[in-house]
Amino acid sequence: MFAAYAARIDRDQPLNGLELGERPAPKSRPGWTTVNVKAASLNHHDLWTLRGVGITEDALPMILGCDAAGTDADGNDVVLHSVIGQTGHGVGPGEPRSLLTERYQGTFAEQVTVPRWNVLPKPPELSWAEAACLPTAWLTAYRMLFTNAGVRPGDSVLVQGAGGGVATAAIVLGAAAGLRVFATSRDEGKRRRAVELGAEAAFGSGERLPHRVDAVIETVGAATWSHSVASLRPGGTLVISGATSGFHPERTALNRIFFLELKIVGSTMGSKEELTSLLSFCAAKGVRPVIDSTLPLDRAYEGFAKMAKGDLFGKIVLTV
Numbered sequence: 001m002f003a004a005y006a007a008r009i010d011r012d013q014p015l016n017g018l019e020l021g022e023r024p025a026p027k028s029r030p031g032w033t034t035v036n037v038k039a040a041s042l043n044h045h046d047l048w049t050l051r052g053v054g055i056t057e058d059a060l061p062m063i064l065g066c067d068a069a070g071t072d073a074d075g076n077d078v079v080l081h082s083v084i085g086q087t088g089h090g091v092g093p094g095e096p097r098s099l100l101t102e103r104y105q106g107t108f109a110e111q112v113t114v115p116r117w118n119v120l121p122k123p124p125e126l127s128w129a130e131a132a133c134l135p136t137a138w139l140t141a142y143r144m145l146f147t148n149a150g151v152r153p154g155d156s157v158l159v160q161g162a163g164g165g166v167a168t169a170a171i172v173l174g175a176a177a178g179l180r181v182f183a184t185s186r187d188e189g190k191r192r193r194a195v196e197l198g199a200e201a202a203f204g205s206g207e208r209l210p211h212r213v214d215a216v217i218e219t220v221g222a223a224t225w226s227h228s229v230a231s232l233r234p235g236g237t238l239v240i241s242g243a244t245s246g247f248h249p250e251r252t253a254l255n256r257i258f259f260l261e262l263k264i265v266g267s268t269m270g271s272k273e274e275l276t277s278l279l280s281f282c283a284a285k286g287v288r289p290v291i292d293s294t295l296p297l298d299r300a301y302e303g304f305a306k307m308a309k310g311d312l313f314g315k316i317v318l319t320v
Contacts, residue, residue, distance in 0.1 A: 001025045003109035004300035004318070005063045006050050006101075014050035015304055020297075023063055026105065026113035031090040033072055033116045035080065039132035039294075040068040040107040042303050042316040043165060044244060045099060054102045065107035065318075066100045069122055069131035077122040079131045079279065080107065080114055081272045090115025099136075099269070108300060110320055120276060123283035133289035133315040134278055136269065137165030141173055141217070142278045143270035144239045149215035153178030156213040158231050160184050161220040162194040162202060163313045166241060168290045170217045171197050176287045182209055184224070193313050197290065215239065222246035229253040229262065237263040290314030 003023040010016040026034055046064045049055050055062060066082040082100045085091040100106045100114070122131045144166070151157055151174075159170045162185040174181040175198025183194035183202040191202035203209065205224060212233040218224065221243025228238050230253070257264065270278075281287060292314040295303050303316040 001110040002297060003063045004065070004297060005061045005108070006055070007061050009050065009052035009055075009057060009060070011051045014047050015301065015308060017050045018064075018301060018304055019061075020300060023061065023105075023109060026111055029113070031115055032113050033119060034111055034113045035068065035070045035072050035078060035119065036111055037068045037070040037107055037109060037320045039070070039128040039320065040065045040318050041132045041136070042307050042318070043067065043136045044242065044307070045136065046101070047304070047308060049101050054099070059103070062101055063105040063107075063109050063112075064101055065109070065112075067132050067135045068107035068112060069128050070320075072119060077124070078119045079122045079275070080112070080135055081118045081120060081275050082107075082135050083269050083272075084115065084118065086271065087117070089117035108297060108318060118272070120272070120279065123279050125283040126279070126288075129291055129294055129317040129319065130282075130289050131279075132317055133165075133291065134282070135275060137315065138169040138173070138289055139270040139275050139278055140241050140267065141166045141169035143274055144217050144241055144267045145170060145174055145177070145179070145215075147270070147274065148239045148265045148267045149217070149237050151179055151215050154180070155215065156180040156182065156211070157215045157217060158182045158184070158209065158213045158228070159194075159199070159217045160224040160228060161244070162199070163187065163190040163310070164219055164244070165315050166219045167217065168197070168314050171199050172287060172290065173281075175199065176281075176285055182213065184227075190313055212236065219243075220245050222249040225249035226251045226253055229256055232260070232262050234260040235262070236260075237265060239265045239267050241267040292316050294319060
């Protein structure tokens with residue numbers, strides 16, 4: 001079957017390790033099911049895999065891709081929850097949780113096999129491409145906002161780095177849930193888009209906000225960390241799920257964190273139950289993922305290159 005896969009690891013030039021071509025079809029295993037992929041979306045996790053983060057050379061070649069929507073063996077329209085082994089379903093005893101592409105082949109292929117427990121019904125209101133955007137970036141944003149930040153309608157939230165998949169999802173979901181959303185971006189066009197999607201206002205990176213916020217959604221990392229900490233009200237919560245600009249900020253502002261009793265919460269992906277709630281929320285309220293572009297699987301390299309440059313707003317989807 002045709003697939004986009006990591007053939008080698010290159011920490012400095014990750015796209016050098018990306019290849020497109022034939023790979024063996026997935027083999028059946030007890031408790032697992034094979035899904036015919038209709039659409040799959042890109043995540044920064046795929047670039048990190050090409051850099052060797054979360055994977056070792058002996059696991060290669062590895063088909064990339066965490067997210068997918070498609071049809072199962074019985075012809076049902078489904079969405080995949082890409083956290084494998086979260087509750088032990090379909091894996092050996094004691095196996096830690098992982099994402100697709102860390103231990104098991106991913107979704108950028110004509111077929112993918114996952115534990116049956118990881119398959120959810122696709123709401124008919126969502127297209128294949130829309131559904132394929134939800135299991136990683138949008139689920140991450142959903143958990144960051146409503147589980148880990150614990151915000152409620154009327155609370156204010158700062159979303160750093162408008163344009164990225166998680167950040168864009170947080171803006172849309174936050175606005176739909178009645179939050180006062182502020183966003184930042186270095187790019188004026190992305191700031192305009194953020195406001196169009198429901199942000200109350202958007203600012204350049206590091207600019208002062210009208211007031212301090214209840215929570216910050218942080219995925220940029222080192223470049224925005226100090227601004228995130230400075231933007232929180234006393235007792236506020238900073239939720240971080242990624243660090244695309246680096247892991248080591250120049251100033252950690254520890255004094256501000258302890259003096260104002262700020263909360264720093266790490267967040268990774270989400271549960272199957274949260275994905276079920278997210279799917280229901282999107283279907284019932286007309287919330288739809290923001291799709292930057294849709295490409296056929298054989299043009300996956302273009303999508304990876306666009307994501308690596310940061311030249312996108314929303315999700316890139318690959319269709320099969």
